[in-house]
Each structure stands twice: as structure tokens, then as C-alpha cells.
Amino acid sequence: MPEFERFSYDVLVIGAGGAGLRAAIEAAASGVRVGVVCKSLLGKAHTVMAEGGIAAALANVDDRDSWRVHFADTMRGGQYLNNCRMAELHAKEAPECVRELEAWGALFDRTKDGRILQRNFGGHKYPRLAHVGDRTGLEMIRTLQDHGIHTGMEVHMECTVLGLLVDSGRVAGACGYDREKGLFRLWQANAVVLATGGIGRAFKITSNSWEYTGDGLALAYRVGAELQDMEFVQFHPTGMVWPISVRGILVTEGVRGEGGVLRNSEGRRFMFDDIPDLYKEQTADSEEEGWRYTQGDRNARRPPELLTRDHVARCINREVKAGRGTPHGGVFLDIAWIKTHLPKSEEHIKRKLPSMYHQFKQLADLDITKEPMEVGPTTHYMMGGIRVDGDSQMSSVPGLFAAGEVAAGLHGANRLGGNSLSDLVVFGRRAGRFAAEFAKSNKAATVDEQQLQATASAALAPFDRGLSGENPYQIQYDLQDAMQDLVGIVRTESEMLRALESIRQFRARADHVGITGNRQYNNGWHTAMDLDSLLVVSEAVTRAALLRKESRGAQFREDFPSKDAEWGRHNIVVKRSTDGGMQVEKRPLAPIPEELKAVIEEMK
Amino acid sequence: MAGQATFRIWRGDPAGGKFQDYVTPVDEGMVVLDAVHRIQAQQAFDLAVRWNCKAGKCGSCSAEINGMPKLMCMTRLNNLNLDMPVILEPMHTFPVIRDLVTDVSWNFRAKKTIKEFRPRSPDLPDGTWHMQQADVERVQEFRKCIECFLCQDVCHVLREHHKHDEFIGPRLLVHVAALEMHPLDVEDRVSDLRQKHNIGYCNITTCCRKVCPESITITENAIIPLKERVVDQFFDPLKQLFHII
Ligand SMILES: Cc1cc2nc3c(=O)[nH]c(=O)nc-3n(C[C@H](O)[C@H](O)[C@H](O)COP(=O)(O)OP(=O)(O)OC[C@H]3O[C@@H](n4cnc5c(N)ncnc54)[C@H](O)[C@@H]3O)c2cc1C
Ligand code: SF4
Ligand code: SF4
Ligand code: FES
Numbered sequence: 139m140p141e142f143e144r145f146s147y148d149v150l151v152i153g154a155g156g157a158g159l160r161a162a163i164e165a166a167a168s169g170v171r172v173g174v175v176c177k178s179l180l181g182k183a184h185t186v187m188a189e190g191g192i193a194a195a196l197a198n199v200d201d202r203d204s205w206r207v208h209f210a211d212t213m214r215g216g217q218y219l220n221n222c223r224m225a226e227l228h229a230k231e232a233p234e235c236v237r238e239l240e241a242w243g244a245l246f247d248r249t250k251d252g253r254i255l256q257r258n259f260g261g262h263k264y265p266r267l268a269h270v271g272d273r274t275g276l277e278m279i280r281t282l283q284d285h286g287i288h289t290g291m292e293v294h295m296e297c298t299v300l301g302l303l304v305d306s307g308r309v310a311g312a313c314g315y316d317r318e319k320g321l322f323r324l325w326q327a328n329a330v331v332l333a334t335g336g337i338g339r340a341f342k343i344t345s346n347s348w349e350y351t352g353d354g355l356a357l358a359y360r361v362g363a364e365l366q367d368m369e370f371v372q373f374h375p376t377g378m379v380w381p382i383s384v385r386g387i388l389v390t391e392g393v394r395g396e397g398g399v400l401r402n403s404e405g406r407r408f409m410f411d412d413i414p415d416l417y418k419e420q421t422a423d424s425e426e427e428g429w430r431y432t433q434g435d436r437n438a439r440r441p442p443e444l445l446t447r448d449h450v451a452r453c454i455n456r457e458v459k460a461g462r463g464t465p466h467g468g469v470f471l472d473i474a475w476i477k478t479h480l481p482k483s484e485e486h487i488k489r490k491l492p493s494m495y496h497q498f499k500q501l502a503d504l505d506i507t508k509e510p511m512e513v514g515p516t517t518h519y520m521m522g523g524i525r526v527d528g529d530s531q532m533s534s535v536p537g538l539f540a541a542g543e544v545a546a547g548l549h550g551a552n553r554l555g556g557n558s559l560s561d562l563v564v565f566g567r568r569a570g571r572f573a574a575e576f577a578k579s580n581k582a583a584t585v586d587e588q589q590l591q592a593t594a595s596a597a598l599a600p601f602d603r604g605l606s607g608e609n610p611y612q613i614q615y616d617l618q619d620a621m622q623d624l625v626g627i628v629r630t631e632s633e634m635l636r637a638l639e640s641i642r643q644f645r646a647r648a649d650h651v652g653i654t655g656n657r658q659y660n661n662g663w664h665t666a667m668d669l670d671s672l673l674v675v676s677e678a679v680t681r682a683a684l685l686r687k688e689s690r691g692a693q694f695r696e697d698f699p700s701k702d703a704e705w706g707r708h709n710i711v712v713k714r715s716t717d718g719g720m721q722v723e724k725r726p727l728a729p730i731p732e733e734l735k736a737v738i739e740e741m742k
Numbered sequence: 743m744a745g746q747a748t749f750r751i752w753r754g755d756p757a758g759g760k761f762q763d764y765v766t767p768v769d770e771g772m773v774v775l776d777a778v779h780r781i782q783a784q785q786a787f788d789l790a791v792r793w794n795c796k797a798g799k800c801g802s803c804s805a806e807i808n809g810m811p812k813l814m815c816m817t818r819l820n821n822l823n824l825d826m827p828v829i830l831e832p833m834h835t836f837p838v839i840r841d842l843v844t845d846v847s848w849n850f851r852a853k854k855t856i857k858e859f860r861p862r863s864p865d866l867p868d869g870t871w872h873m874q875q876a877d878v879e880r881v882q883e884f885r886k887c888i889e890c891f892l893c894q895d896v897c898h899v900l901r902e903h904h905k906h907d908e909f910i911g912p913r914l915l916v917h918v919a920a921l922e923m924h925p926l927d928v929e930d931r932v933s934d935l936r937q938k939h940n941i942g943y944c945n946i947t948t949c950c951r952k953v954c955p956e957s958i959t960i961t962e963n964a965i966i967p968l969k970e971r972v973v974d975q976f977f978d979p980l981k982q983l984f985h986i987i
Contacts, residue, residue: 179792180850181889182800237870243859243924245878245885252872270882276799277885287850288858295847318839347794381771387797497797500816502771611783655788658755659840662787 157542188275216550320657377516551691607652
């Protein structure tokens with residue numbers, strides 16, 4: 139029987155991105171024993187890649203900003219499917235959480251009077267994103283990491299959690315293996331916080347790293363937790379499209395925030411041609427007004443390039459399909475043009491967008507201060523996730539909490555840029571606090587040894603099949619192709635039914651996956667272990683997208699191209715039914731309290 | 743560029759290993775990490791490689807490419823001579839786990855020995871501070887570090903003399919510099935630099951600066967000013983007097 143090395147904590151945090159680290163710091167501060175498990179090395183989680191900034195109504199740059207405006211912007215962006223309590227708490231607590239980062243050593247870019255500088259971003263009415271050039275995520279994760287290591291938390295780096303343990307309905311810990319040696323570990327805990335991030339690797343073209351296989355969603359789903367809003371996958375409008383090998387790598391929205399414009403192959407700024415009614419009032423009439431907005435003119439309205447991501451992504455898709463794309467199937471994103479307005483524009487661009495400058499120079503041999511970039515949509519962010527209580531972040535399974543990208547609710551049908559980094563610290567902090575409270579007020583649950591052994595045997599089975607089994611990499615590629623083609627930016631029933639059939643076949647193949655070599659740092663084995671999560675989330679996305687017979691936010695149905703008021707009052711909830719099948723249901727939204735309704739009305 | 747290329751990859755574990763050749767098709771724009779992934783998916787399923795972002799942002803994919811410490815995800819094949827096999831090895835300064843993956847956990851342990859950030863009390867009643875852009879910029883350079891540990895890999899104090907127990911290496915000297923020069927920090931790490939972190943072992947060969955993928959001026963901007971602080975505090979007769987009193 140496989141041996142498990144055993145650890146015991148009050149609170150176990152799975153994931154060491156912004157949400158996980160913030161939760162761990164908060165829990166540790168309340169005096170409980172905290173363990174952190176992550177698939178990669180400390181400081182390498184996805185959060186490190188975030189570029190543009192963290193949204194918080196600090197009102198340093200425009201004093202008209204407040205939590206009320208931020209709240210209304212977030213709800214509008216999410217097309218009112220958001221959990222309004224979360225949107226409220228987020229808008230109110232984000233400024234405090236940003237200041238906290240500064241107190242722990244983060245160095246944000248400054249305003250002239252020495253305060254935290256804020257930049258414009260799509261869907262945010264005022265300049266709201268605190269940032270450090272275009273490497274805000276690095277600043278944030280390093281700050282949390284360097285603060286966290288001195289709080290007494292124990293970190294298990296390069297360990298993959300394979301299963302959550304439950305004891306009469308309540309969470310009891312987690313088990314998994316360390317990637318370096320391939321040995322099994324058991325982390326017993328009174329409370330567990332899932333902070334495992336998103337699912338981008340279910341698609342072929344993505345800005346996400348290998349870690350984003352939706353593990354947290356699948357772990358929670360398997361123990362009966364409810365998932366929500368799974369149909370809402372954000373396709374970021376600007377990913378690199380050339381060379382092929384870097385396809386999908388993100389080009390930050392900051393480029394457009396600094397004045398970058400989108401043009402088709404005819405040189406037309408096509409974004410002016412299609413401005414949704416919800417945003418007409420707030421969008422510039424002319425190119426000149428748009429430029430003034432990006433340069434901080436408080437009386438100007440934003441250029442249409444800064445409309446919400448779902449809309450910009452679809453417009454780009456449409457230009458390319460209509461034959462007005464670039465040679466490699468994207469559109470042009472031009473920041474070099476600002477030289478007609480700004481002296482020394484080259485230095486300005488390099489200072490404001492240093493990583494973008496390097497990324498294109500090194501990976502595409504292109505100087506963005508001189509030439510336009512080619513960009514196209516890329517799978518970027520998962521709005522959906524584990525359904526949680528807005529205040530405590532607890533899921534429908536007692537003792538199991540979720541925060542960050544893995545949780546649902548804050549963003550509704552579409553996330554605004556910058557609202558994720560703030561989500562991580564606001565709700566990471568809350569999850570940490572409430573998990574610690576839960577841990578203190580509940581006795582340790584019992585670990586089911588049988589469940590442990592079953593997890594270990596299943597994990598080792600692919601070694602027995604060896605080369606006669608299915609190639610895990612190939613199954614992953616095939617799944618990514620299917621999801622990209624059939625459940626992508628533009629969806630339709632017949633294609634999604636085909637996707638479901640493909641997923642069924644991939645599952646059958648995954649049951650026979652085989653690997654070679656031994657258990658030490660075996661990437662083939664790691665890939666095989668991630669397959670089940672990818673399949674669970676792919677199926678959930680597809681089933682939820684099928685059920686929602688309308689187009690809203692990130693979901694665009696060719697067969698139901700408009701919004702439907704009835705669907706505007708419902709979320710879709712996915713859970714495992716007692717017979718093991720996937721159950722998808724329509725769930726009415728909680729009513730919005732009067733005072734929040736008033737805020738929304740006032741900001742319309 | 744389409745064609746094929748040979749990659750001579752070190753395969754092994756702590757007990758030992760050897761180079762093995764893999765021939766794989768290559769396309770325009772590919773980076774070394776793409777080739778490694780292709781080999782992994784088609785020929786060597788259990789080939790161990792560490793990576794995350796594939797965009798030069800996380801510092802996971804450090805290795806030695808034709809003897810040069812580099813990020814695999816940022817090294818384009820068209821900058822290498824593909825008429826010869828491309829030689830891929832793990833970093834030498836850290837113990838091998840398997841193939842291209844090394845055990846870099848020492849860096850994380852060593853970081854814990856450095857005193858953490860301690861800010862002065864806030865300037866304003868709401869708990870915030872005033873800082874000028876010019877003052878934060880100096881430190882922002884150090885905070886660009888992605889912890890790829892390539893500088894640690896080339897530093898002879900670690901690579902040849904194995905002083906891991908005594909010397910924190912260039913990456914962590916950059917970290918100390920970021921703390922010491924932080925406009926808000928009031929902690930004193932100068933005596934630690936000399937006695938605990940042994941900054942004196944560094945003889946400014948600048949090897950570390952040359953390999954930094956983030957172009958941090960490790961020696962001139964971080965290490966030398968720290969050395970000056972050590973000299974000022976310990977060898978300035980006036981200050982020494984002051985210390986004794
Ligand atoms: C290129 C890019 C740029 C972005 N820019 C911005 C931006 O400017 N502003 C903004 O607000 N948002 C941005 N985002 C989105 C934002 O970065 C992410 O949504 C956010 O960082 C997610 O943080 P997290 O803490 O939820 O998860 P992550 O930081 O992804 O951390 C997940 C953690 O979970 C661990 N994990 C996962 N599965 C397991 C398992 N099975 N066992 C153990 N551990 C596991 C991982 O190892 C990792 O430590 C960007 C995203 C990308 C990809
Ligand atoms: S300059 Fe100093 S720290 Fe850098 S490689 Fe040389 S000896 Fe090491
Ligand atoms: S200082 Fe440069 S070379 Fe050293 S770890 Fe940081 S980024 Fe890498
Ligand atoms: S994979 Fe992140 S730096 Fe290479």
C-alpha cells in the first residue's frame with residue numbers, strides 16, 4: 139500500500155497565488171497553524187503574470203471616484219449577474235487592501251504629489267488601477283511572498299492536490315503528491331481554502347500557464363460543492379498571434395489604456411463602428427476625444443478600444459472573419475502612432491510598457507515603439523467557479539472556502555480588467571479570516587483511510603499501462619482543440635452537442651492513459667493527473683453554455699444572439715448528482731438590496 | 743527556418759546521467775522551450791522540465807543552453823546555430839532533481855535569513871505614505887527580479903566554491919538592496935551583510951549582471967552600494983568610534 143507522509147494544520151490553503159497567499163497571511167495572523175500547497179515554486183503562480191494593475195477606488199487621480207462608482211462599474215460589466223454583496227464588499231475593501239500591500243513593501247508607481255498612481259482600464263469610469271509599469275502581478279506576489287514567509291506558514295512547493303477529504307459532509311483535509319519525488323502526502327486540516335486559479339488550459343489559444351487546468355473546481359465538484367457561472371469564460375481581445383509558438387500570450391490592456399488603438403487591414407478604427415447602448419453615454423465621439431481621455435483629460439470620454447473585453451474580442455473576431463484581418467489572422471494594435479502627439483514617444487512607451495516592449499522585441503522581432511502589433515483574442519479568465527457565500531467565501535461544503543479566480547460571483551458575466559488582483563486580496567483576506575474562525579470552532583475531522591488509498595491507487599494506475607496506454611499529452615491537445623473550435627467565442631447548440639460527445643470520448647481515453655518512466659518529476663504523469671480536472675471543467679462549461687439560451691457578457695450564442703430578460707435574473711449552477719452525473723440548473727439571483735439598487739440607478 | 747534540429751539534452755538524476763540526442767522539427771519563431779515540449783510530447787514523455795508562464799515573467803525555466811545560463815522560454819532558435827546540436831543542461835549550481843530540473847529550494851531558505859521589510863510610521867493619518875516617483879524607481883529596478891536564479895548559477899562563490907551556507911549570492915543581495923534602499927524601510931541589515939551574508943566574498947566579477955534576463959544592474963546598482971554601506975559602517979574610524987560608544 140502506498141505510504142503517505144502526514145501533516146496536520148488548522149487551515150490548509152491550496153494555491154499560492156495572490157488569493158492563496160493573502161488567505162494564508164490572514165489565517166496565520168489569527169494564530170492558527172497554516173499550511174500552503176502549490177503546484178509550482180513559491181512566487182511563480184499565475185498572479186506573477188498580471189500586468190495592467192489592481193483596481194481600487196483610491197480616488198488619487200480623479201477625486202470623483204468612490205466605492206459606489208466602482209461597484210456600479212463592476213455590476214454593469216458583469217451584466218448584473220454578479221453576486222451584489224461581493225461586488226459591494228470588493229469595491230469597499232479594495233482600497234484598504236491596496237494600502238496594506240504598500241505597508242508590506244509594494245512600490246506602486248506614483249502621482250506627482252507622491253501618492254499611488256492610477257491608470258485607465260476598460261469598463262472603469264475613472265482611472266482606477268494602481269500599477270507598477272506592466273508588471274503589477276510580480277509586485278503583488280513578491281510582496282505577499284516576502285511578507286508571508288515570516289508569518290510561520292509552512293509551504294509545500296511543487297505538490298499537486300489530487301483529492302479533498304470529507305468526513306460526514308465536512309471537509310477534513312486534502313491529499314496529493316510532491317512533484318519532485320512523486321511521493322504521496324496527506325494534509326489534514328479543519329478548514330481548507332481553495333485558491334487554485336482558473337481553467338485556461340482547456341482551450342488551445344490561451345494566456346494561461348500549464349497550472350490552469352481547473353483543479354480547484356474539479357476538487358470541489360467531486361466532493362459535492364456547487365459551481366456557478368461556468369459558461370462565462372473571458373476571451374481577452376489582445377493576445378499575440380505571431381509567431382505561432384507564442385500565440386495566446388497576453389498583450390496587456392494597458393497598451394490601449396496608454397493610447398494604443400485597434401485598426402483593421404484597411405487602416406480603419408473599427409471599434410468606433412459598434413458601440414453598445416449600455417456604454418454609448420460613456421464613449422468618445424471622436425478619435426481626438428479618445429486620445430484626450432487616455433492622457434488624463436477629465437472631461438473626455440473613453441475611446442471604444444476600452445469597452446469591455448467581451449465586446450472588443452467579438453469585434454476583432456468579426457473583422458478577421460470578414461477578411462479585414464492582418465496576415466496572421468489578427469488585427470493591428472498600434473501604440474507607435476502616439477508619436478504624432480507626444481515628443482519622445484519611444485522613451486515614453488518603453489517606460490510605461492517595458493514588458494510589452496521586451497516581449498515583442500524578443501519573441502517577435504518587433505519594435506512596438508515603431509510598428510503596430512498583430513493581436514487576436516485569447517482565452518484569459520474564468521468568471522465562473524465555486525459558488526460561495528459573499529461574506530465568508532465558504533462553499534456549499536462546510537469548512538471548504540474558495541477565493542480568487544477559482545471562486546464565482548464577483549464578476550458575473552464578464553470581469554473588468556484589474557478587478558481580479560483586487561478580488562484576490564479582498565476575498566483572500568476574507569477567506570483566510572473565516573477559515574481560521576471555522577477551524578477554531580470545529581474539532582478536527584477524521585480522515586477516511588480508504589479514500590486515501592483509492593486516490594493513490596488511481597494515481598499510480600497509468601504506470602501499469604505504460605506505452606500501451608493513451609498518450610496524456612495527445613488527449614490534452616485534442617481536448618484543447620475541441621473546446622477552442624466548438625465552445626469558443628462564438629457558440630451554437632449543434633457545435634456544443636458535438637463538444638459534449640467529444641468530451642465523452644476523451645474521458646474514455648483518459649481512463650486508459652499510460653505513462654513511462656518513474657515517479658520523479660515526471661511531466662507525463664503530471665499531465666495525466668491533470669486530465670480529469672480538465673474534463674470536468676470542460677463539460678461544465680459546455681453544459682452551462684448550452685443551457686443559457688441567450689447572449690450576455692462573455693457568452694455569445696449565434697443561435698440566440700440577444701439578451702433575454704428571464705435569463706438576466708438567473709445564474710446557472712452545476713453540481714454532481716447523487717448518481718455521479720453532472721447536474722445543471724437555473725437558479726434565481728438573490729434580490730439586490732434597495733440601497734445598492736439606488737447606487738446602480740444613480741450611476742446609470 | 744522550417745526544418746529540423748538536434749537537441750542534446752542531459753538526462754539523469756542525482757545518481758548520474760548522460761546526454762541524449764533528440765531530433766525534432768522546428769518552425770519559425772520557436773523558442774527552446776517549444777522544442778523541449780515537442781520532444782516531451784512525442785519522444786520522451788517523462789522528460790523533466792520546469793516552466794510556467796512561457797513569457798519570461800516567472801523565472802521557472804532556467805537552464806544552460808550551449809553553456810550559457812538562460813531562460814528557455816525566451817531563447818529563440820533562430821539565435822542559435824542549428825547546424826550543431828543544441829546542448830541543454832540543468833543549472834550547475836543547484837542539485838539535480840531530474841533532467842533539466844534542479845532543486846532551488848536553498849534560495850527560498852536563504853531568503854528567510856534576511857530581515858524583513860520594516861516601514862517607518864505612516865506619513866498620513868489614513869496610514870499611507872508620500873513617496874516620489876524618482877525615489878521608488880531606484881528600488882523598482884531591483885523589484886523587477888523574477889527569481890530565475892541564473893545569477894546565482896554563474897556566481898563562482900556558489901558554483902565553484904559551494905559557499906551556500908555562508909553567502910546569499912547575487913539574487914539575494916539584490917533583495918537586500920531593495921529593502922535597504924526602500925524609501926520607507928528603517929531596518930538595519932548592514933552588520934548582517936558583513937557577518938551573516940558575507941558580502942565580502944563577492945569580488946565584483948560582474949558575471950551575475952551579464953546573465954540577468956531582467957537587465958538588473960546587479961553589481962553597480964545593488965552590490966557595490968551595499969559594500970559601500972558596509973565599509974562606511976565598519977571601517978570608517980569615526981563611525982566605529984560611534985558604534986563602540
Ligand atoms: C497574462 C495575464 C495578465 C493578467 N493581468 C491582470 C491584471 O492586470 N489585472 C488583474 O486584475 N488581473 C489580471 N490577470 C488575471 C489575474 O492575474 C488572475 O486571475 C489571478 O492572478 C489569479 O490569482 P489566484 O490567486 O486566484 O490564482 P493563481 O495566482 O493562479 O494561483 C493558483 C495557485 O494554485 C496552485 N494550484 C492549482 N492547482 C493546484 C493543485 N491541484 N494542487 C496544488 N496547488 C494547485 C497553483 O500552483 C498556484 O499556486 C491576468 C492574467 C494573465 C494570465
Ligand atoms: S559580481 Fe559578485 S555576486 Fe556577482 S557573480 Fe561575481 S562574485 Fe558573484
Ligand atoms: S537578479 Fe536577475 S538573474 Fe538574478 S534571479 Fe533576479 S532576474 Fe534572475
Ligand atoms: S516559463 Fe516563465 S520565465 Fe520561462
